[in-house]
Amino acid sequence: VREETSSRLGLAAPAPVMSQEVATEGRILVVEESTIDAENIVNILKVDRHSIATIHSTEGALQAVNSNVFDLAIISLTLMEGDALRLCSQIRSHVNESVRSLPILLLAEDEEDIGKIAKALDLGVNDYVMRPLERQELQARVRTQIRRRRYQTRLRANFEESIALASTDALTGVYNRRYLDVHLDQMMRNANDARKPLSVAFCDIDHFKRLNDTYGHAAGDEVLVEFANRMRRSLRHFDMIARIGGEEFVVVMPDTGIDVALKVAERLRTRMEDDPFTVTAAGELPVTISIGVAVSDPGEVSGSDLLRRADEAMYRAKQGGRNRVEA
Numbered sequence: 001v002r003e004e005t006s007s008r009l010g011l012a013a014p015a016p017v018m019s020q021e022v023a024t025e026g027r028i029l030v031v032e033e034s035t036i037d038a039e040n041i042v043n044i045l046k047v048d049r050h051s052i053a054t055i056h057s058t059e060g061a062l063q064a065v066n067s068n069v070f071d072l073a074i075i076s077l078t079l080m081e082g083d084a085l086r087l088c089s090q091i092r093s094h095v096n097e098s099v100r101s102l103p104i105l106l107l108a109e110d111e112e113d114i115g116k117i118a119k120a121l122d123l124g125v126n127d128y129v130m131r132p133l134e135r136q137e138l139q140a141r142v143r144t145q146i147r148r149r150r151y152q153t154r155l156r157a158n159f160e161e162s163i164a165l166a167s168t169d170a171l172t173g174v175y176n177r178r179y180l181d182v183h184l185d186q187m188m189r190n191a192n193d194a195r196k197p198l199s200v201a202f203c204d205i206d207h208f209k210r211l212n213d214t215y216g217h218a219a220g221d222e223v224l225v226e227f228a229n230r231m232r233r234s235l236r237h238f239d240m241i242a243r244i245g246g247e248e249f250v251v252v253m254p255d256t257g258i259d260v261a262l263k264v265a266e267r268l269r270t271r272m273e274d275d276p277f278t279v280t281a282a283g284e285l286p287v288t289i290s291i292g293v294a295v296s297d298p299g300e301v302s303g304s305d306l307l308r309r310a311d312e313a314m315y316r317a318k319q320g321g322r323n324r325v326e327a
């Protein structure tokens with residue numbers, strides 16, 4: 001009947017786009033008070049090779065949902081008065097985004113107040129099925145939700161990957177200029193709100209052009225990678241490192257005044273000077289850096305002014321003979 005209608009309207013039959021590629025077996029949590037009803041649901045769904053856990057109380061259900069291993073929750077509206085809706089709203093307001101977006105399929109009684117179903121849909125329940133359960137209908141609605149979940153998970157992974165790529169320097173793995181520009185102002189606002197100082201260190205490798213010219217660009221790249229690794233190892237995890245130019249890196253240090261920032265910068269400087277860099281084609285090379293340090297003024301909100309002061313201090317370090325720290 002459906003096909004006839006489609007061809008009469010001149011529409012192509014809907015292509016089974018996802019169903020061929022995306023596995024529709026899922027991990028399902030069934031929340032149903034009655035053991036017999038729960039068994040019936042498992043029986044209906046087992047032809048699709050899902051892994052199914054059943055649970056008979058809402059407290060147990062919330063714990064199970066917390067484990068974040070499920071692709072779908074099937075919740076019976078016949079649970080103790082109000083409990084089903086409360087469980088749905090607890091899932092939808094969960095701190096974990098992946099739990100919060102867990103598909104929910106509601107099982108409703110025929111005589112169930114339609115108002116309750118409407119309320120559940122308003123809470124963000126994805127779909128519902130009326131009892132008595134029709135095997136094919138339940139199976140199909142479950143497959144649809146699981147397919148949706150898979151698709152959603154893949155989209156999110158792609159999205160997170162794009163964000164990471166767009167904010168990272170491909171060679172060294174530290175943040176890039178764009179990320180720094182976006183986040184430095186935010187970090188300064190946070191520092192102001194908390195009435196804490198924030199320092200930046202502007203680091204520039206000395207005579208890097210000479211190194212490139214003598215040993216080649218590939219050797220220069222190896223030095224940049226090792227340089228970034230040493231920086232990472234020398235800093236706290238909440239300090240931000242960004243590569244903002246060829247051989248120029250910026251470190252942003254929250255909750256750090258000028259005295260500590262100078263000590264950190266001095267440590268970075270000696271970590272480079274004390275151990276020569278090992279480069280494939282060139283063997284061991286001495287590498288030094290010049291660093292300019294600046295601290296935010298109370299109430300200061302512009303990251304670019306702060307960076308400019310650090311850059312100017314770095315320039316003085318170069319003028320003063322390189323391989324040194326200036327503020």
Ligand code: GH3
Binds near residue numbers: 208209212247318
């Ligand atoms: P100074 O001590 O005054 O900082 O001298 P310098 O040679 O380090 O500074 P300059 O700014 O003159 O040269 C920086 C060099 O960095 C020039 C460029 O060839 C090199 N460079 C920029 N990006 C890259 C990169 O991604 N890889 C490599 N290997 N070299 C790069």
Ligand code: MG
């Ligand atoms: Mg330069």
Ligand code: MG
Binds near residue numbers: 205206208247
């Ligand atoms: Mg340089």
Ligand code: MG
Binds near residue numbers: 205245247248
């Ligand atoms: Mg430079």
